[in-house]
Amino acid sequence: MNQQANQPSEQVKKIVIVGGGSSGWMAAAAMSRHLPSSVSVTLVESDQIATVGVGEATIPAIRTFNAGLGIDEAEFMRETNATFKLAIRFENWGNIGDAYNHAFGFYGFPINDVSFQNYWLKMKQSGLDFPIHDYNLAYAACDQDKFARKQFDPNSADSRYFYAFQFDAGLYAQYLRKFSEKNGVTRIEGKVEQVTLNEHDGFIKSISLESGQTIDGDLFIDCTGFRALLISEALNVKYKDWSHWLPVNRAWAASTKYPSKDSSIPPYTRARALTAGWQWRIPLQNRTGDGNVFCNQYISEDEARSQFIDNVEGDLLNEPRLIKFTTGKREKIWHKNCVAIGLSSGFLEPLESTSIYLIQASVLQLIRNFPNMNFSDTSRNEFNHQMNYRYEEARNFLILHYHATEREDTKFWKYCKNMSIPDELAHRMKLFKERGFVAGQKLDLFSEHSWLAVYFGQGIVPAGYDPRTDNVNNEQIKSFLERMRTDVQLALKQMPSHNKTLESFCRGELISKL
Amino acid sequence: MTQDTIKKIIIAGSGLTAWTAAIAIAKSFLNTELSVVVLGDETSHEEAPYLLPQAMAFHRHLEIDERVLMRATDATFSVGTQFEDWNKKGHNFFMPFGPHGSVTEFIDFQHFAIKSKLSNSFDGAYEDYAFATAVAKAGKFMHPQNDPSSLLSTLPYSINLNPTKYLSLLKNLAKQIGVIEIAESIGEVNLEKEGAFIQSIESTVGNLHEADFFVDCTGQAAQLLGQALKTKYTTWSQWLPMDKKVSYETTTESPLKANSKITGLDAGFLRSHSNQNTTIHEISFCSAETTLEATLKQLGFIEDELTSVEKRTFSSGKRENQWVDNCIAFGEASVNFPSLEVSKLQLVQEDVMRFIQLFPNKNIEPSLSHEYNRVTERRYNNLRDYLILNFVFSSRSESSLWQDIKRSDYPKSLSDKMRLFREHGKIAFNEDEIFMHQHWTAKFIGLGYWPINYDIFLDKFNFQELQENFVRMRNAIQQAIPQMPDHEDYLKQGLG
């Protein structure tokens, strides 16, 4: 029989969050919203150390997080200059000249419980040549800069999509700071200079600030970004390097102005593949965020900077900043009494905007597996297990983008195309190639339709499809498909422009002052 | 151009497993060129087909109307399982299919119960907070209602059927949709290459039956997957040592309750479930510890007085893979275990439906079997843990069976789950579980394994208000019961 704990444990009373970027304030907001008043939350941030200053595109799960806080969506969008995000637009990925949207929308409808793509594949083999993306409303909306704010409804052709946001990360942190302080979070400005560990168990006992102030805590949350002050510097938890799968390691980042006040704002993020990486463009209400992500083994920092400036559209509002990183993940995200959330826990790379999702997942998993003063390994193991799983799922999805390519025009792309990939991803790609089947974990990360978008978008065409499609005769399939396609066109016609929806829903103060 | 599809599939076997597979596959390919053949002649052993609520959806998929099904199979309704004399004589608890209490924001009900218990203010037993418990105990039943504000929306149910009648119903319906029955015994299994891919089955009367794909429903013998394709068996008997099964029938007694019953014995357990006319009993025991005679004596029976006694030997475990080359196994050919709350037939239904999602073409795409096998592995192992859990808190000392199980090293996945629950009242989340977290929770608590801590986030809520809410809920349960019809009457009216 196992050793059994028999006495109730003391509760955690004091949480100390170090770091005031997106991760610090997201953690503070959620903790303060749900924890009882017997637990205090203190957040320490330093004005001397800037936040990473990027991280502005999200995936639809962010709406669940905000809803959990009870945040009003229009207010939040106004305060953060947010726009709606329906997709990421990928250019030059499968091949130079290719373009596709990974939209947060569904492809067609299933027929007799068999997924849509199977019927489409069957019809394609017998000559039908409408692209599969014609059956995805969110995809089509992006091509016309349209957006309607709808609640997802799987049964109606005009609401089979989700949406996310593109926002100013600095403003989001400020917004959550207001929220958290209202809920009783104590904010302390100051630079942490020292971390003191208990001698007997190596747990973090306290942190000391430059000012001399010492702050004790029961549970420490490391949100210090790439510095990883607690989890790495103090506790020495190693980093698992995933650069062999995700080789990019540098980024130049800046912002640009819109040409005019009426410029059409696309409801999507752009990701253009270049020679040794890719360039992003994230449209906010008042400006865009731009950057060039690259691998310095294949292109120098200076070359990448000029490549960035050559490619950027619109006037730069600031000098490009260089950010260095290594893709990977902390071996343990929670170690002893320290949980790393945000960049301190790992960084995959920004291609599918998964970082903020991983922050929110960490916060929710921490709430779900909250420790007591016993700090036994049970909840920690469960947390680490759940987070590994999410990190790996996101990682595999990202690797797919680099690996499923025809490109061999540069050394970088040659490497990506030919590198060996994780077994899990290899198996899933094989399932899709052989049968058009999308296997996946039932997480709130990327749905079957997201995988379809990227598989098809990067040129993988399955050899087979579900044989149950033979239950429906080809004439019938054709007419079902035609109806789905025209329903998409009809819904698209009714859809307002993204600018118009923004105008009526959440136009921020800033733009009207411009 | 069209793809090369499977034209013929042979299902080897003749029992409920075979016909469940046959009808589900035939129904899913009704308007295609696929022909489904059931090949077998053994009058095979039929385990009592008690089912979980998921089975209702399975029958809807087959378009078998619930009333037709009930009438044809003498079925009764079930809202859960009563455990008696479990950890020791006199230890009873109820396992409802439906929920306990309700969720307070995102915090599960058990945390309220734990907190109350820690302050000695938990009123009644945990099971009293489940509507199904009261329904079963009072011998009531009626169909759940949609109104989410009504208690009656929280009553998932299932059915207990007469196996012989269920088999003939499935057979008839399957034949109506084109399934072909060949009543010949299985002889040689011919392979295409050395040790791989089945080409044909030769029956004992000398006929050769070829097909593109083969389904092994031959029970424990696993004539195709095990004997022909040499797929190894992983044993679970170190954790689940029962190895004998005996079944017999009695006449159903009044009042007929809407639940199954499992009773602990000195060296095993007895499972009973009722159809409208007969009640089927199944004893599982460990032959190293006791004899059938002694076990029956414990129940007050003498073997000769019982009707239709069937004896079998089994060993718990699973095949390493369920799908190999062009052959997949369902039922006991794929997995075996002592039948507590879940029957093998329940698993067959779910496994067949998962297979249909991954139904191969003639080239038998290798990625499909890989996907099927890895998900199956997770499902079976989770189920194995759930079954073992039933035996680990026993304080019976009549035989060393229960003590041996207690002393063995459980799979790590189970001991981790136990510790997490003990320390935090949480259920580790696994994909592909047959039993949801609320069932694990109810099982832990039913077995007397209470957590020592509750979720601190519960303290955000006014405890007294919560207590009042849950008292109201218990009262509402008690008040709803007299308004409900008796299960027995309901069956008579509903089917009349």
Ligand SMILES: Cc1cc2nc3c(=O)[nH]c(=O)nc-3n(C[C@H](O)[C@H](O)[C@H](O)COP(=O)(O)OP(=O)(O)OC[C@H]3O[C@@H](n4cnc5c(N)ncnc54)[C@H](O)[C@@H]3O)c2cc1C
């Ligand atoms: C190039 C790039 C692009 C990205 N794009 C996206 C995207 O599109 N979508 C997305 O979801 N994510 C994106 N990310 C990730 C995203 O930026 C981060 O996940 C997010 O900003 C969270 O950062 P953070 O809060 O962990 O760290 P930071 O923003 O770096 O914050 C660190 C905080 O710690 C404090 N701190 C550090 N040291 C000390 C100390 N000694 N004492 C006191 N305080 C200290 C700092 O003051 C600061 O407040 C991107 C990242 C990069 C590098």
